Amino acid sequence: MTESTTRLRADARRNREQIITAAREVFLERGIHAPLEEIARRAGVNIATLYRRFPDRHTLVQQVALDNLTLVGEELTRATVEHPDAWGALAQLLRRLVELRISVIMPELVPGLEKDMRGEGGPLKERRNQLFEQMEQLTRAAQQEGQLRQGINPIDLWLGVIKLSRPLPAIGAELNELIIDQQLELFLGGIHAVALDASEPLRRQPLTLDALDRYFRMVE
Amino acid sequence: MTESTTRLRADARRNREQIITAAREVFLERGIHAPLEEIARRAGVNIATLYRRFPDRHTLVQQVALDNLTLVGEELTRATVEHPDAWGALAQLLRRLVELRISVIMPELVPGLEKDMRGEGGPLKERRNQLFEQMEQLTRAAQQEGQLRQGINPIDLWLGVIKLSRPLPAIGAELNELIIDQQLELFLGGIHAVALDASEPLRRQPLTLDALDRYFRMVE
Amino acid sequence: MTESTTRLRADARRNREQIITAAREVFLERGIHAPLEEIARRAGVNIATLYRRFPDRHTLVQQVALDNLTLVGEELTRATVEHPDAWGALAQLLRRLVELRISVIMPELVPGLEKDMRGEGGPLKERRNQLFEQMEQLTRAAQQEGQLRQGINPIDLWLGVIKLSRPLPAIGAELNELIIDQQLELFLGGIHAVALDASEPLRRQPLTLDALDRYFRMVE
Amino acid sequence: MTESTTRLRADARRNREQIITAAREVFLERGIHAPLEEIARRAGVNIATLYRRFPDRHTLVQQVALDNLTLVGEELTRATVEHPDAWGALAQLLRRLVELRISVIMPELVPGLEKDMRGEGGPLKERRNQLFEQMEQLTRAAQQEGQLRQGINPIDLWLGVIKLSRPLPAIGAELNELIIDQQLELFLGGIHAVALDASEPLRRQPLTLDALDRYFRMVE
DNA sequence: AATGAATGAGCGTTCATTCAT
DNA sequence: TATGAATGAACGCTCATTCAT
Numbered sequence: 001m002t003e004s005t006t007r008l009r010a011d012a013r014r015n016r017e018q019i020i021t022a023a024r025e026v027f028l029e030r031g032i033h034a035p036l037e038e039i040a041r042r043a044g045v046n047i048a049t050l051y052r053r054f055p056d057r058h059t060l061v062q063q064v065a066l067d068n069l070t071l072v073g074e075e076l077t078r079a080t081v082e083h084p085d086a087w088g089a090l091a092q093l094l095r096r097l098v099e100l101r102i103s104v105i106m107p108e109l110v111p112g113l114e115k116d117m118r119g120e121g122g123p124l125k126e127r128r129n130q131l132f133e134q135m136e137q138l139t140r141a142a143q144q145e146g147q148l149r150q151g152i153n154p155i156d157l158w159l160g161v162i163k164l165s166r167p168l169p170a171i172g173a174e175l176n177e178l179i180i181d182q183q184l185e186l187f188l189g190g191i192h193a194v195a196l197d198a199s200e201p202l203r204r205q206p207l208t209l210d211a212l213d214r215y216f217r218m219v220e
Numbered sequence: 221m222t223e224s225t226t227r228l229r230a231d232a233r234r235n236r237e238q239i240i241t242a243a244r245e246v247f248l249e250r251g252i253h254a255p256l257e258e259i260a261r262r263a264g265v266n267i268a269t270l271y272r273r274f275p276d277r278h279t280l281v282q283q284v285a286l287d288n289l290t291l292v293g294e295e296l297t298r299a300t301v302e303h304p305d306a307w308g309a310l311a312q313l314l315r316r317l318v319e320l321r322i323s324v325i326m327p328e329l330v331p332g333l334e335k336d337m338r339g340e341g342g343p344l345k346e347r348r349n350q351l352f353e354q355m356e357q358l359t360r361a362a363q364q365e366g367q368l369r370q371g372i373n374p375i376d377l378w379l380g381v382i383k384l385s386r387p388l389p390a391i392g393a394e395l396n397e398l399i400i401d402q403q404l405e406l407f408l409g410g411i412h413a414v415a416l417d418a419s420e421p422l423r424r425q426p427l428t429l430d431a432l433d434r435y436f437r438m439v440e
Numbered sequence: 441m442t443e444s445t446t447r448l449r450a451d452a453r454r455n456r457e458q459i460i461t462a463a464r465e466v467f468l469e470r471g472i473h474a475p476l477e478e479i480a481r482r483a484g485v486n487i488a489t490l491y492r493r494f495p496d497r498h499t500l501v502q503q504v505a506l507d508n509l510t511l512v513g514e515e516l517t518r519a520t521v522e523h524p525d526a527w528g529a530l531a532q533l534l535r536r537l538v539e540l541r542i543s544v545i546m547p548e549l550v551p552g553l554e555k556d557m558r559g560e561g562g563p564l565k566e567r568r569n570q571l572f573e574q575m576e577q578l579t580r581a582a583q584q585e586g587q588l589r590q591g592i593n594p595i596d597l598w599l600g601v602i603k604l605s606r607p608l609p610a611i612g613a614e615l616n617e618l619i620i621d622q623q624l625e626l627f628l629g630g631i632h633a634v635a636l637d638a639s640e641p642l643r644r645q646p647l648t649l650d651a652l653d654r655y656f657r658m659v660e
Numbered sequence: 661m662t663e664s665t666t667r668l669r670a671d672a673r674r675n676r677e678q679i680i681t682a683a684r685e686v687f688l689e690r691g692i693h694a695p696l697e698e699i700a701r702r703a704g705v706n707i708a709t710l711y712r713r714f715p716d717r718h719t720l721v722q723q724v725a726l727d728n729l730t731l732v733g734e735e736l737t738r739a740t741v742e743h744p745d746a747w748g749a750l751a752q753l754l755r756r757l758v759e760l761r762i763s764v765i766m767p768e769l770v771p772g773l774e775k776d777m778r779g780e781g782g783p784l785k786e787r788r789n790q791l792f793e794q795m796e797q798l799t800r801a802a803q804q805e806g807q808l809r810q811g812i813n814p815i816d817l818w819l820g821v822i823k824l825s826r827p828l829p830a831i832g833a834e835l836n837e838l839i840i841d842q843q844l845e846l847f848l849g850g851i852h853a854v855a856l857d858a859s860e861p862l863r864r865q866p867l868t869l870d871a872l873d874r875y876f877r878m879v880e
Numbered sequence: 881a882a883t884g885a886a887t888g889a890g891c892g893t894t895c896a897t898t899c900a901t
Numbered sequence: 902t903a904t905g906a907a908t909g910a911a912c913g914c915t916c917a918t919t920c921a922t
Binding site for chain 3: 911912913915916921922
Binding site: 471589592596599600602603604606608619622623626627629630631 | 691809812816819820822823824826828839842843846847849850851
């Protein structure tokens with residue numbers, strides 16, 4: 001996936017990828033300070049193996065972030081290919097990013113990784129900036145179509161997706177998914193210019209207090 | 221404040237309140253898993269005293285949540301008093317809730333505290349439901365005014381505020397505040413029916429990548 | 441023993457002393473970087489208890505050193521009381537210090553504790569300096585008696601005792617004791633002016649290769 | 661160098677020697693429990709290679725010790741060649757041994773390696789015994805010259821050198837060297853019959869407390 | 881009732897040692 | 902044969918929790 005994967009032995013590469021995958025999941029669920037042992041456990045490797053590949057937490061986060069940026073780039077490309085209109089592409093991209101929970105690690109792109117963003121910056125900053133340019137084009141195009149609300153920029157989308165994606169701790173994954181979907185539609189509705197009419201309701205089944213309570217009863 | 225406060229000695233009650241206050245602060249700053257010792261220290265009591273009052277973390281969270289719900293009720297009342305129109309009251313309420321970061325502990329109202337919501341539920345569920353009814357009235361009124369978008373309910377607002385308020389871990393408080401404010405305006409803009417016009421930009425100074433980078437350079 | 445012992449609960453004071461005693465032993469045997477867990481184990485307390493008393497290794501070393509300096513002071517006093525002549529007192533002091541292995545932690549007085557010796561210095565430096573003055577008096581007196589070789593100062597004795605006391609790692613305590621005794625007599629013989637005559641042999645039973653080998657066979 | 665070197669491929673032999681050399685250095689610097697990986701790294705080989713050559717730490721220590729004994733033999737020969745008188749040769753030998761810190765590993769000749777001294781003993785014991793005989797001759801000769809104090813034997817010298825050479829942990833190499841030199845002169849002065857006169861001071865600049873403190877201030 | 885004190889358990893990190901290539 | 906890789910285990914340190922005063 002990333003360059004550093006290149007000259008690794010087959011089994012080591014497999015381990016490396018499992019670790020990154022596990023890290024993405026765990027960071028998603030428990031935040032960036034989650035126990036590394038949990039990650040190792042979930043990746044099915046010994047903690048020392050994790051340390052061999054990633055000498056410290058920061059390095060691991062870096063690599064996951066790099067990986068994520070790559071994935072985002074791929075999703076962006078795919079979205080533009082699959083949609084003739086910018087708004088359609090943008091909406092798919094955002095939905096997809098939330099779906100993949102890719103950005104959960106990105107907020108950490110803001111914290112934890114500040115140093116990588118300073119001065120010249122390394123590959124991380126470079127890739128981020130490049131991605132931003134692409135998103136900016138898409139954003140402007142959607143605004144020229146009259147589909148994306150004025151005054152919105154990639155940062156808004158970026159941070160919005162990050163906040164949306166972060167699961168609320170300790171509630172089950174299902175409920176989190178439900179909530180995230182709901183809020184995502186609200187978000188999209190909020191930035192979609194065309195839908196902006198007081199009388200036009202959001203296209204979704206709203207949550208109710210009863211539904212929430214029913215959920216809690218279920219998972220008992 | 222809460223019922224259980226009733227039959228306590230004066231100094232014990234003072235302790236209890238100091239602990240809850242400290243807990244709100246610490247939970248806000250360091251998350252809900254912050255060391256209880258930190259809370260005890262800030263409250264100026266021994267850790268064992270904290271344990272005597274709150275046998276486990278859950279109980280403490282519960283009480284803070286109850287306290288928070290009370291505060292929300294007060295804010296709601298104030299907002300309706302200060303604003304003749306429902307939308308004005310609602311907007312102020314949401315802004316205020318985010319400002320107070322009250323919901324930082326509330327998300328835990330959903331997770332962590334699920335059990336308290338099951339079956340009959342205790343005082344927590346009761347107070348929450350009561351609050352919801354009030355919010356529902358306000359919501360409906362705002363929709364009848366044609367100011368709040370159709371299809372939006374208190375849960376959306378509630379969860380929205382919760383997600384908005386949760387600070388991104390590890391970045392400074394300032395940047396978090398900036399981001400929260402930005403996203404809050406986006407949120408309000410998204411649910412405000414009147415503003416729903418593609419050509420009308422949001423009322424705010426948007427964030428830029430440069431601003432972010434400059435921020436990081438500053439805190440170096 | 442040290443001031444800080446004063447306001448501790450009875451059981452805590454007992455623990456504290458056991459820890460210091462264990463630390464002296466373990467530092468003696470395994471050096472100043474010995475596992476703190478070993479010390480806790482030998483003191484019969486949990487590692488966390490050790491940490492409660494001594495937040496880090498340095499603090500523990502400091503306290504042991506302080507304790508040692510106190511003991512040395514006591515031994516010095518006793519030696520001068522028990523011997524009318526300075527040389528007699530000095531010899532007893534050195535023998536006694538080696539016997540108590542007190543100085544094993546003192547070498548660490550030189551390393552590890554440098555910071556405590558810099559600038560004004562704290563209680564450690566103060567007590568050391570005070571001790572030195574006493575030793576200097578004793579040294580000069582012995583030289584005026586014509587019993588201590590010229591050109592020798594307290595530092596020589598101090599460092600000599602330290603080096604003598606350090607047990608060779610991994611060989612049994614008995615053999616170490618034997619060796620230390622032998623070298624101590626050699627040392628005393630070397631600094632004793634009166635004995636300085638080529639024809640006068642040292643007063644001791646010299647070690648032989650056979651004795652060493654026999655020893656090894658025994659401990660098999 | 662040693663017998664086992666005989667039937668190795670050229671590159672393997674080179675590796676072996678590099679490892680032993682690196683081991684001597686590292687043992688000297690960081691003690692006998694230094695990480696084997698450090699040794700491997702410095703020798704420029706993989707840790708697994710080190711393990712292939714030396715199945716465990718003990719074996720490695722053994723070989724380094726053997727190597728050292730060889731070096732001591734060479735130094736002894738050189739000393740006797742360069743000095744017509746036994747005392748001169750002996751003094752040079754001791755100075756040289758201390759200088760080379762050869763014995764840093766030798767003390768381990770006594771501990772750690774006891775087993776190699778038991779029963780028949782292996783090459784290590786054999787070489788040690790042979791060396792001892794040579795030292796005994798030198799010692800006796802020096803005593804007959806009236807230059808070496810009576811009652812002193814090679815073991816005394818051997819163990820003395822070992823204790824002198826062991827650096828005090830954690831203080832810089834410079835200070836250690838200073839201390840070792842000082843104590844070596846004290847040692848030589850102590851065993852030298854001719855110098856044995858109360859009025860004759862040692863030939864050296866004595867250490868002072870101020871000098872020690874100044875040293876610490878420097879390395880700050 | 882409140883505090884001082886102790887403990888068990890978890891995670892971070894390093895290293896000796898073994899296994900797979 | 903030599904190396905890359907993985908592992909188990911030890912130790913450092915912190916914190917939730919309980920016990921003694």
